[in-house]
Amino acid sequence: MTSISSRRLSKELMEIQNGGCPVGIDLEKADDFQCWRFSLEVMGESLYQNEKFTLQFRFDQQYPISSPAVQFVQTEGRQIPVHPHVYSNGHICASILGNEWSPVLSVIAVCVTLQSMLASCREKRRPIDNDRYVKHAPDNPKKTQFQYDDDTV
């Protein structure tokens, strides 16, 4: 029995394979319906010129009703982006990954949102509470209750 989440993900995968990804985003790994990886590049003028990041999606059986667990990961030659909303362990404080997730959103929509989040950054720094958070952070960023206080970036 194919679950609803794998039906939906196979549909999304087919769309990516047929239509391709938006500029700067590339599917790197989608061997199963549990974990996908994308490479992310910020195009045009930005603080992240010539940097490439790896974005990891983890899905549970409730996807797309429940949001995917999204975070940056460190892979060979790629670092976690330095950004006021990205912790050094790769966790991202973005409302669409938390309480503003909607089942009509998709993997590509999340990629594009995070791409523009990086593109609009004015100052490369870690979140204020980075050290404290990273020390106690759970493995799954979905288990964190973020405070989405800053709407500017």
Added chain:
Amino acid sequence: MATYNYIDPVNANLVCCICRMPFIYPYTTTTCAHTFCRDCITKSLETTSQCPIDRLPLREANLQPAGPIIRSLVDELLVECVNRHLGCMHTCQRQLMPVHISNSCPFESIPCPDQDCKEMIFRKDANQHRDSHKTMLCNKCGEDIQSIGLKAHGSACSGRFTTCEFCESELEHSMQASHLVVCQEITVACTHDIDGCAWEGKRSELSAHLTSCAYHAISGFFAINKARITALEDENAVLKRRVDTLEALLRMAGCELQAAKIALGPWYHYSLNLHPQLHLPTELPFDLQPSSASTSQNGSDEQVGDNPVGPSSVPSEHPDILASFFPNEDLPDLPRLPAPPRVPSISSTTSSQGWESFTVNNTGIRQNLHNAVAPLNLSTTLEGSLEALRQSIVTISTSLDSLGRRNDIALTNETFRINEEIMSLKANMHGLRMQVHAILMDRNAQVIRRVQDSQDGWPAPQRFPGSIQSSGPGTKL
């Protein structure tokens, strides 16, 4: 719900935003007119109470099935059979696919119709599979085996021939059972053992025994006897069934009778008298015999004559004093009220008697002031009594009504009279007060004159008898 592969590209308007597939049971929100699959949106609402598309507040109550156009558009989409990966190339409208699966898809797995077989088989293989269940005989030992077990049986087969344990002749396995019926050496009982013959011996000796068997000689008698006993047993069974049925009926009738007794209450005995021609068996638990009933009938007749029924005593409530004010306008009407139905029995005379006594009592009202409620007349039928009671209620309500009106008028009159009296008393009082005033003025004038006359001395107490008396504690004015 099964997930389908759609043959043609589907219009994007028919695709659910949550599962990205054409709607299944489409439901539309009443608040923002967005459409989703029923299952998708209900699952989403379990997590967040808002529309996934525009985030407006949304509850399950705001959902209703989508319009018939959307529903038929998605229902009529062509889909592949869900068993395509197994080999079924069938395609049809989505709404017809469940029927294809449950009735005709050759690649749908169905349980083997055989109760003992737990296998799941393709529908197309059902006939072939059923054949494999058909039993066949081993040609060596004659045992029942299934074709699927043939190979396994080959090693266990006990061989083609066997020896009869009684006559020691060699025979095939398959023949063993039929041989035992005819084997001459096997020990058998006499054919009349049911009737009591105790003989036992080899089958070959049976015919010799039969010539001397006493039971064989009277076998004809046994046959006739047996037939008669069978006939009697059959009859007995039929009778037993009928008795059972009748007993059940009797129990039912008893219950109904009990219920009727309770419902009838005190009228129960009377209804017996109503049908004196009904001759009941004496052992039945009825305490009234038809002969004694007639005497009690007469007794109750007399009683009715003495005690007027309800309606007759109603007018006695009118007070005597007011009688002259009001003519008896409604009393003459009462006898014209419909009399209780004339029941075709003796009771008709009693009931009419009761109503006559009622008219007569118009004159004798005063005597019955304290005997307002007459006892129920048990000698009439239940219907008659009910009708009479109804009439009594009608009469009482009429009387009560007129009584109320009379009381109203009397009260008004009385109030008027009392008011007049009070007015005249007030006038008298006023006159008295004026007189007292005049007297007091007169006396004051006299006292003043007397004081002026004796300026030099202390006023003696006895000179003011009026003032002392009016202020003293023992005043008697």
